Amino acid sequence: MKSHATTLLAEVRTFRQNYPDVRYVDLIALDIPGHFYGKRYPIEMLEKVAAGSPLKLPQNAVLLGVQGGLFKIGDYCFNDGDPDANRRLVPGTLKPVSWESQPLGQMLITSDGTEAPIEFEPREVLAKVLERLQHKGIHPVVAFELEFYLFDKKLDNGLPQFARDPLSDDADDQPNLHIERLSRFSEVLDDMAQTAKDQGIDITVITAEIGPGQFEINFGHLDDGMRAADWAALFCRSTRGVALKHGYRASFMAKPYLQFPGSGMHVHVSLYDGAGNNLLAAHQQQPLRHAVAGCLELLPHCMPIFSPNHNAFRRLGGTVNAATRASWGFEDRDACVRIPESDPRNLRIEHRLASADANPYLVLAAILVGLEHGLEARREPIAPLNEDRSSGSDFPLEMLDAVRAMQHHAVLRDKLGAEFVDVYCENKRQDHLAFQQEINAREYRWFL
Structure with missing residues (x-):
């Protein structure tokens, strides 16, 4: 050997x-x-x-x-x-x-x-969570989906410009889901997909999303959660590089346009035992309900991970499929935790709250901790949106509130590591305060 x-x-x-x-x-x-x-x-x-x-x-x-x-x-x-x-x-x-x-x-x-190992390194945080689950006989299967925008390579006074349609040279400024957009931008999209495959990433579905110049690319399901997060991280790097080569900017910024949908990171997770049985599907799917309850309970305390910057909070409650309350539902894209229709073998959750620019290692670690906590606590979740459209619990919508909700939460400190939680929260607090230390044109316009 x-x-x-x-x-x-x-x-x-x-x-x-x-x-x-x-x-x-x-x-x-x-x-x-x-x-x-x-x-x-x-x-x-x-x-x-x-x-x-x-x-x-x-x-x-x-x-x-x-x-x-x-x-x-x-x-x-x-x-x-x-x-x-x-x-x-x-x-x-x-x-x-x-x-x-x-x-x-x-x-x-x-x-x-x-x-x-560095306790607050994102990959190490995920490694500890995966190792603990493995010792408990829980084996996640994971797939990421990432949304992003294409912009023109040149900025206009620091502001992004719509990507130019390569066939007409007009701005791609119309929100739509048209399949023709995939054809018009096929040269750069094909290069992105091929480059990702050259990195060992299993690219599957490519979608033209609702926002102008917005796309989504899905990855294959993996029984190696760390590798799935590696794929998401590497895809962001290669996609930005390929876009520049073709005269565009690719951005995973959460909310580049206030009037158009933001970009999310959707994570599909199913859990199996050592024999390959889907743990969520057992006992008339009761473990699924427990897992959902755990995710929803911890979600308000994980917001600095799911929305890691000032702009990411702008995405919440936006124009399409971005919730402002912790909720769940079957085949419901308005829910933070969606249960896609599937057979028992492939029963899974789709966690839809994280922004596309969130750290994939930490997002997956937080989701897995929520599932783990739910399976241990065995609580019933709140009503799904399918039964009650007003169902949901509040979560912080501002960074400093989110940091306070995360930093002293006992379950997160235990399962993600107290040192990581302290370091991460202080990093987010300092970033937020640094962001405030600039006077922009709007402030002069309002108060000068």
């Missing part, structure tokens, strides 16, 4: 044989706000790392704010000496980057699985 290092070394050497022009590889990981950070390594040095040489990056890189700055969070960043922390290469993720002007590779790195 090959050792871990031997397997990694074989992966790097095979990559070098297949892509002899690649001289550098970006080693990347997702920080708390959902941005990639990392280092660009010469391919020769990558081979040494694969063979066992240490790979270290600053621990506090995970704590970067939305704009890349460091916040004082406890003793981190300014009172800890900014120490390095070990990272490891994630096997199977070394892939070519086709959207750059020069040949390049990329590979995921992480602290999970090292001797001293």
Whole structure:
């Protein structure tokens, strides 16, 4: 049986044989706000790392704010000496980057699985949740769906412009679900899909969404929750790169237009036991009801994860299918937790509340914790929207309220980790306060 290092070394050497022009590889990981950070390594040095040489990056890189700055969070960043922390290469993720002007590779790195994993690293948070579920005999199957907008590459005084229809050169400024939009933008969409497949991502359905220049791409179902989150993270990176290559900007911003629908991250999750039986479908679907109740109970306390920035809160209660209360329903897209019609084998929940720019590792971790809590507490959920259109419970609609609701919640501190919850909440609080420290034109217009 090959050792871990031997397997990694074989992966790097095979990559070098297949892509002899690649001289550098970006080693990347997702920080708390959902941005990639990392280092660009010469391919020769990558081979040494694969063979066992240490790979270290600053621990506090995970704590970067939305704009890349460091916040004082406890003793981190300014009172800890900014120490390095070990990272490891994630096997199977070394892939070519086709959207750059020069040949390049990329590979995921992480602290999970090292001797001293970073407790607040998003991938480590999810790894702990998945490991705990596995010990309980619970095996999630996961699929992400991501919505995004295409804009013109050039901004207009800092504001986005509608994508130009490549056939007419007119602005694609009409909200619609027309299949013809997929044809008109087929060149860039096909490149996005193929590039994602080159990254090992299973792209399935592509949809023209309601907003002008808005699309949705679905991924295949995976019995590896970590890999499913990897796919979502990598897809965002490659899609933005491909869009720029074609003269567009691709954005997963939650609410780029007030008058048009926002962009969401929908997550399908089913749970199986070791024998492959769907746990949610047992006993006349009673576990499904318990799982839904757990999700709805924790949802108000997970809002900083599902809506990670000021703009994401604008999406809630918007024009289409974005709730302002924690709710559930069968085949109901107005619900936060939707139960798609399916046979017992494929019975699942679809969690629809998170914004497209949320951190996929943390979103999935929060959803799984809600399901886990529900199965343990065995409570009945509130009435589904199918029975009562007014059913639902309130959740925070402003970041500072959301942070307060999250930070001291006992279940989240236990199941996501108290250190992570404290660090994450302070990161969101500081980001929100930093966002307020700019006077925009509207403020002068109103109060000057």
